[in-house]
Amino acid sequence: MKRIDRREFVRWGVTAGSMLAFGGAPAALVRASGKRETKKKVIVLGIDGLDPDLTELYLSQGKLPTFAKLASEGGFRRLKTSLPPQSPVAWSNFITGMDPGGHGIFDFIHRNPKDYNPYLSTSSVAGGGKTIEIGNYVIPISSGEVKLLRHGDAFWQILERHDIPATVYKIPANFPPAPTKQRTLSGMGTPDLLGTYGIFNYYTTEHAELKPDIGGGEIHDVKVIGGKVDARLRGPGNAFKKGNPDTYVDFTVFVDPVNPVVKVRIMDQEFILKQGEWSGWIRVAFPMIPTQSVPGTCKFYLKQAHPHFKLYVSAVNIDPASPALPISTPESYAQELESKFGPYYTKGLPADTQALDHGVFDEGDFLSLDEDIFREDRAILDYELSRFDSGLLFYYISNADQRQHMFYRFIDKEHPGYDPILAQKYGNVIEDTYIAMDRILAKVLDKAGKDTLVLVMSDHGFTYYRRSFNLTTWLEENGYLRLVNRRQRDAAFPGNTDWSRTRAYTLGLNGLYINRKDREGKGIVAPGAERESLVRELAEKLEAITDPATGQKIISKAYIASEAYHGSYVDEAPDILVGYARGVRCSWATPLGKAPLELFENNMEHWSGDHCMDPDVTPGILFTNGKITSDHPSLCDLSPTMLHAFGIEKQAGMVGSNVVEFHG
Amino acid sequence: MASVINLLFGKTFDLLLYPFQSLNPWVGMTVVSLVAGLLVLAIYGHISDQEGIKAVKDKIKAHLLELRLYKDNFRATTRAQRDVLRYNAKYLYCNLKPMFVMIVPFILIIIQLDLWFGYRPLSPGESVMVKVKMDQDPTQSDLTLQASPGLEIETPPLRIESEKEIDWRVKGLEAGVQTLTVSVAGQSFTKQLVVSGKPLTKISQARVADRFLDRLMSPAEPPIPPNVPVNKVEILYAGQEMSLLGYRMHWIIAFFILSLVFGFGLKGFFGVEV
Numbered sequence: 001m002k003r004i005d006r007r008e009f010v011r012w013g014v015t016a017g018s019m020l021a022f023g024g025a026p027a028a029l030v031r032a033s034g035k036r037e038t039k040k041k042v043i044v045l046g047i048d049g050l051d052p053d054l055t056e057l058y059l060s061q062g063k064l065p066t067f068a069k070l071a072s073e074g075g076f077r078r079l080k081t082s083l084p085p086q087s088p089v090a091w092s093n094f095i096t097g098m099d100p101g102g103h104g105i106f107d108f109i110h111r112n113p114k115d116y117n118p119y120l121s122t123s124s125v126a127g128g129g130k131t132i133e134i135g136n137y138v139i140p141i142s143s144g145e146v147k148l149l150r151h152g153d154a155f156w157q158i159l160e161r162h163d164i165p166a167t168v169y170k171i172p173a174n175f176p177p178a179p180t181k182q183r184t185l186s187g188m189g190t191p192d193l194l195g196t197y198g199i200f201n202y203y204t205t206e207h208a209e210l211k212p213d214i215g216g217g218e219i220h221d222v223k224v225i226g227g228k229v230d231a232r233l234r235g236p237g238n239a240f241k242k243g244n245p246d247t248y249v250d251f252t253v254f255v256d257p258v259n260p261v262v263k264v265r266i267m268d269q270e271f272i273l274k275q276g277e278w279s280g281w282i283r284v285a286f287p288m289i290p291t292q293s294v295p296g297t298c299k300f301y302l303k304q305a306h307p308h309f310k311l312y313v314s315a316v317n318i319d320p321a322s323p324a325l326p327i328s329t330p331e332s333y334a335q336e337l338e339s340k341f342g343p344y345y346t347k348g349l350p351a352d353t354q355a356l357d358h359g360v361f362d363e364g365d366f367l368s369l370d371e372d373i374f375r376e377d378r379a380i381l382d383y384e385l386s387r388f389d390s391g392l393l394f395y396y397i398s399n400a401d402q403r404q405h406m407f408y409r410f411i412d413k414e415h416p417g418y419d420p421i422l423a424q425k426y427g428n429v430i431e432d433t434y435i436a437m438d439r440i441l442a443k444v445l446d447k448a449g450k451d452t453l454v455l456v457m458s459d460h461g462f463t464y465y466r467r468s469f470n471l472t473t474w475l476e477e478n479g480y481l482r483l484v485n486r487r488q489r490d491a492a493f494p495g496n497t498d499w500s501r502t503r504a505y506t507l508g509l510n511g512l513y514i515n516r517k518d519r520e521g522k523g524i525v526a527p528g529a530e531r532e533s534l535v536r537e538l539a540e541k542l543e544a545i546t547d548p549a550t551g552q553k554i555i556s557k558a559y560i561a562s563e564a565y566h567g568s569y570v571d572e573a574p575d576i577l578v579g580y581a582r583g584v585r586c587s588w589a590t591p592l593g594k595a596p597l598e599l600f601e602n603n604m605e606h607w608s609g610d611h612c613m614d615p616d617v618t619p620g621i622l623f624t625n626g627k628i629t630s631d632h633p634s635l636c637d638l639s640p641t642m643l644h645a646f647g648i649e650k651q652a653g654m655v656g657s658n659v660v661e662f663h664g
Numbered sequence: 665m666a667s668v669i670n671l672l673f674g675k676t677f678d679l680l681l682y683p684f685q686s687l688n689p690w691v692g693m694t695v696v697s698l699v700a701g702l703l704v705l706a707i708y709g710h711i712s713d714q715e716g717i718k719a720v721k722d723k724i725k726a727h728l729l730e731l732r733l734y735k736d737n738f739r740a741t742t743r744a745q746r747d748v749l750r751y752n753a754k755y756l757y758c759n760l761k762p763m764f765v766m767i768v769p770f771i772l773i774i775i776q777l778d779l780w781f782g783y784r785p786l787s788p789g790e791s792v793m794v795k796v797k798m799d800q801d802p803t804q805s806d807l808t809l810q811a812s813p814g815l816e817i818e819t820p821p822l823r824i825e826s827e828k829e830i831d832w833r834v835k836g837l838e839a840g841v842q843t844l845t846v847s848v849a850g851q852s853f854t855k856q857l858v859v860s861g862k863p864l865t866k867i868s869q870a871r872v873a874d875r876f877l878d879r880l881m882s883p884a885e886p887p888i889p890p891n892v893p894v895n896k897v898e899i900l901y902a903g904q905e906m907s908l909l910g911y912r913m914h915w916i917i918a919f920f921i922l923s924l925v926f927g928f929g930l931k932g933f934f935g936v937e938v
Contacts, residue, residue: 261822272833
């Protein structure tokens, strides 16, 4: 998951508040899943970011006995990831068996070609349609709409047509859930209650140590007066009022004068926290109009009581007991899990990498949160395994991905952010996480009978991320892109780009677009030969760039979309997909079209492991108890493979094929 | 006075519900509602103006009939509607006296039922907040809390001067009625804390000082000894709801519905005009 600045995100028009107030989740569906008893069963364990190099290393050290057993009984291969190897793209490949040309997801971020405005690629949320205004109030006449932008049938939709039941837990790139009667819960891409990728709140008396407006979080300057802190938690915009003003829930924190302990009073709830403790799930309801409020859930973490008060509040999650936006199919599935386990994380990728990156968390705080997420996922996995008796079960685990992003600097001694002291303390986190995944796999294998095909896969691998490259700056320096004001290099995209003189631009992590006359609103490059020639020229030049600090090429390959992709949406894709060399990635400014002065930067962030490079650098893994029939299986092959296990032919448009023989 | 009332009502409900502790709470609720329905019928039959109620209901029926018979006559239907409203008001008036008479015992019944149906005991491993309300500034107090071996005090005391309150978080370790001991100003007293229990378990949420209304509202434990600067010791147990076919409801709704069903169902049998 990449960092998206809240203000920019909000500007992109994701007005979830409208949805919350106007439409809400779809009506409950009648049937939970397909009914057919299947002789063969399939369990897929989707471990985000499990890397083959590290897996092989730990296998060779005997630290992953269950993976080793599975590999010896069935097989293990590197799994070709998507182009580009970004999670929404990769999981869409897995879900549909198509490449991005078929499912239309090319990056975390897309842009509207007409006005160049960026938006999150997998879903869109539109506010209410027609409204009537009475005084200060707005009354909706029609509901808003939340839409999944991924194209193509998901494998569980195909299984449903054959009446084969499936349960799909937190699969990424499936918010809102694709329509089905199967049990599905949306994962990565599911927003928080504000409609963003997650905005935490941090209340502190020592605000000066932090920037006031950091991406992914809000810092609140508070004072302890008479042993009391009065604060408020921001909720979604109120779509029932003119101007969509923010809604709030007030709360009070009572601080003991000496002991490191506080009490939080919020709505009608009270709870005590010691320093370094997390609360359980706290329910909040943001008032809209007297009869309407929007429910959410969040967790509190007392980082410090004395001498400085520091309280972290997680992003407000959609309450699964009463989801304000659709997060499951049928709607009752989210509620069923809630009634069994209480509230749970509904926001996609709930581990707060932003809080760690901005110094709100230290590594220990981050791990305590991520461990809580893992504990919750394990409990639900036990439940789903216990009742799994037919069809397919897909289960997603995020921890390996998130921890590798944040802790890679402790296993990479050449990383600019390597800290030997911290490395001593946290150098084993990644290894321990792989070992924890091995234990999860053991649970799955315990449940799987001889008639169960087990697939363990990751969407991509991982490697170190040491150097950042400002692609927009390079385009500008080489005359392909012009800025309106060259002094405002950090100005928001697309306003500071002179489109009448820009031939190519970049947006997202790996995409480079030609400013085409036949596609872009202010395009200047003619289709056909002119475009072709420009694409080739750019690809050649990109592949020749070297990093002056290392003397090495920074781009392994510049892929041309029209050659790499297949399907109906190739024309919407970036014209070039930049495959960065190992250790290099686009800078944080690049995805949003900014052009800092420096072409290269050392990556000094906590975010030190990554995968958004050349797909050949970061393949995923495939373990199975079946026989792998391809030396080079890819993510696109897994959908046909799952269908094949149930005797279903691969569907039109799928570019992959069955790669596992399993006789059960 | 409060002690006598609490003893009377407390023992009655203990006797009534004790046999059903191990059964689904709906069994106890049904029995209590049946008894409450019968009690209401008996009181209502004795203290209400039965003749007057019958006459008023007959009048209402007659004017409703008039409405149907003379539906084409505007003046007649208007007059009939007026009379229906008038006799409805009279009917309500006839019910005022029994309502006032019954409201006090009903409140006492509800207080007792809340002990049995309102809260859920702690599960082993679960934590709860313990709140001590004082007469004085807690930061200047020597008040301490000790727990029996089946409990663990998880936090240091949290003293809130503005609320005259000290809070702790306590974890239940072993099933049973556990004890918290509050010591202050050279005196000690206890507060029970229930960990686990039968499906129907009596739970005392608070132990309070010897003040009439407070005692009535928190009747299950003796009052806090006099001359102790503590008003109340409260355990913030989680609330409990009645569940029927997947639907959850507050116990008081279940109680009112069942009492009404029994009351109306049996009124003919006992010849009570309602």
